[in-house]
Amino acid sequence: MYRTLQLIFAMLLAITVSAQTQPDIVFKTNGEQLSGKVTAINDADIRFRYTGETLDYTIKKSDIQKIRFASGREEVFNQPAIVNGAAATENSGDAAPAGDPHNKVAILPFSFIKDGHPQPDEAGQEVQNEIYNMLSKHAGVYEILQPRRTIVMLNKAGVTKDTYMNFTMDEICKKLGVEYILTGSISVNSTTVTSTGTSSYNDKTKNEDDKKKNSGTSSSYSTAKQNYKTVVDMKIYNDKGTSIYNQNRQAFWNDQDSYKSTVEYLLKRCPLYRK
Missing domain, CATH: 3.40.50.10610 (ABC-type transport auxiliary lipoprotein component)
Incomplete structure (x- = not known):
């Protein structure tokens, strides 16, 4: 008897966890499907929250065809229009x-x-x-x-x-x-091209037979934009x-x-x- 109760409890827990991980699906009349959580249903609209977000959005009932809840239950708000017997x-x-x-x-x-x-x-x-x-x-x-x-x-x-x-x-x-x-x-x-550039000179002094001689190098750099x-x-x-x-x-x-x-x-x- 105890093992049977444990089995029933485990099955109920698994069903509950599964339902919690399944999102609510909102089917809009324009064909768009929204996946997340329906947090409230009012007279003229619903409150909807996308999966992984915290902000609630307001969606008019007139824009919703139906909602398929995580439990599997469906609630229909607007039937799709019929054209020549087909949706x-x-x-x-x-x-x-x-x-x-x-x-x-x-x-x-x-x-x-x-x-x-x-x-x-x-x-x-x-x-x-x-x-x-x-x-x-x-x-x-x-x-x-x-x-x-x-x-x-x-x-x-x-x-x-x-x-x-x-x-x-x-x-x-x-x-x-x-x-x-x-x-x-x-x-x-x-339009135009803007050129910019820089130049530098490196001065070096060395002694040779007690006479000072100067030598150096110069460099320049330019860019065009x-x-x-x-x-x-x-x-x-x-x-x-x-x-x-x-x-x-x-x-x-x-x-x-x-x-x-x-x-x-x-x-x-x-x-x-x-x-």
Whole structure:
């Protein structure tokens, strides 16, 4: 009897430990899945904490399809839309992603031109990631789409670098399921070359037949630095196609990466930035 109770206790303990190590999964209506811990469920939203973090995020119930708790129980909030008898997905033509676009922001890859030549896509995507990292820390009530997800959704909707100009900003907002789009360009052009140099003389004195003779060596060192003129253009559109922010600024510094501080300067003054 005692051994049986021990076995039952061990099984219950194993189930409890297993449940504690399994995360809650939040399935959003736009197809995104969040892994972590649901800390509270309110009338209009839930509180969610990512695995390994301590900050709670607020997610509207209207943006949630269902929650699969660590215990295995599921709670459904919104059924997926039905198209011709099948659940709608992001691949269903021009249909906008499900969910409320209010306060959602997508950052498009920037156009990056150096000395009049368009740079590879990776250069514009790097700027996109840098802006995401800056803005997501000061987003306030805004939800910033992850850059990779934005690119995937654009590709699925047929919005590529070659077809980008065939769509209006309100159409792109609809395809991404967002209220705002942040886009822009960076232009870097070589200008002057700054040369700097130093020289030195080493004087040596030696005695030879009680006569002093002087001898010495001289050396010089010079460097050349390429200077650049950088201009950053940044725009924000809403889902009506209206431009709510349109600024460009020339970088104060003349090094090749001076666009980074200029991007930060413009971001801090845009209507989406919260201190």
